[in-house]
Amino acid sequence: MLHYVLCTMRVNRRLICAACLAITTPLFVFSQEQTLKVINKPAQHKHLVRADSMQKMVALDKFVPGIIIELQYATAKNFTGVQLYPPAKTTFVRLPVARALAAVQQQLATMGLGLKVWDAYRPHSTTKEMWDLIKDERYVANPAKGSGHNRGIAVDVTLIDLRSGEELDMGTPFDHFTEAAHHNYKGLTAAQQEARTLLKNVMEQNGFRALATEWWHYSWPDGAKYEVLDLSFNQLARLAN
Numbered sequence: 622m623l624h625y626v627l628c629t630m631r632v633n634r635r636l637i638c639a640a641c642l643a644i645t646t647p648l649f650v651f652s653q654e655q656t657l658k659v660i661n662k663p664a665q666h667k668h669l670v671r672a673d674s675m676q677k678m679v680a681l682d683k684f685v686p687g688i689i690i691e692l693q694y695a696t697a698k699n700f701t702g703v704q705l706y707p708p709a710k711t712t713f714v715r716l717p718v719a720r721a722l723a724a725v726q727q728q729l730a731t732m733g734l735g736l737k738v739w740d741a742y743r744p745h746s747t748t749k750e751m752w753d754l755i756k757d758e759r760y761v762a763n764p765a766k767g768s769g770h771n772r773g774i775a776v777d778v779t780l781i782d783l784r785s786g787e788e789l790d791m792g793t794p795f796d797h798f799t800e801a802a803h804h805n806y807k808g809l810t811a812a813q814q815e816a817r818t819l820l821k822n823v824m825e826q827n828g829f830r831a832l833a834t835e836w837w838h839y840s841w842p843d844g845a846k847y848e849v850l851d852l853s854f855n856q857l858a859r860l861a862n
């Protein structure tokens with residue numbers, strides 16, 4: 622008890638020692654969960670878009686001509702083994718992200734290449750479902766924090782050859798959680814390395830940020846400006862029109 626009182630005093634003074642961390646950490650996680658704002662009604666989203674048009678969620682197939690969308694979580698053929706999304710022909714991202722992806726697609730077309738999207742927007746309730754299945758922050762986002770996918774600012778992409786429609790060999794498939802998926806992995810062939818570097822360069826030139834541990838994941842900066850959403854694909858399709 623004495624330790625707890627001292628600990629509380631130290632926390633109030635913002636002096637957290639290692640011994641206190643064991644007590645304070647669960648409290649911190651709890652408060653983070655309490656304060657995460659989740660937009661789960663179309664009217665709330667409309668209100669935000671009226672105040673700032675950059676918040677709009679747009680359908681990627683309409684915004685980025687020729688982009689290939691194959692949502693891996695709309696089938697059971699993903700690392701969870703569970704179909705997490707309803708069958709969907711398109712997916713959604715915030716307006717500035719869609720604009721940047723359109724620029725990426727244009728730039729790639731000059732090289733005979735294009736984008737394939739494996740995942741983009743993910744409802745917050747799906748992140749919770751994934752967490753219940755896996756419960757490991759190395760592989761799935763902790764729903765208490767909300768992810769870039771929940772905010773409509775993250776995409777999982779690869780490159781395709783426009784003529785054949787085939788994916789370029791990137792060295793690993795999507796959601797391959799070993800060091801071979803890291804950007805600094807040294808065991809790739811020259812062609813695999815070149816393909817990964819090309820994707821990274823074009824995405825970064827258009828404002829995206831790479832993730833060190835997943836070559837396919839890119840996010841838009843200033844994620845905190847965009848609220849976590851828990852709207853269904855159907856609700857977003859209606860809002861995007």
Ligand SMILES: [Zn+2]
Nearest residue numbers: 775776777838
């Ligand atoms: Zn991702």
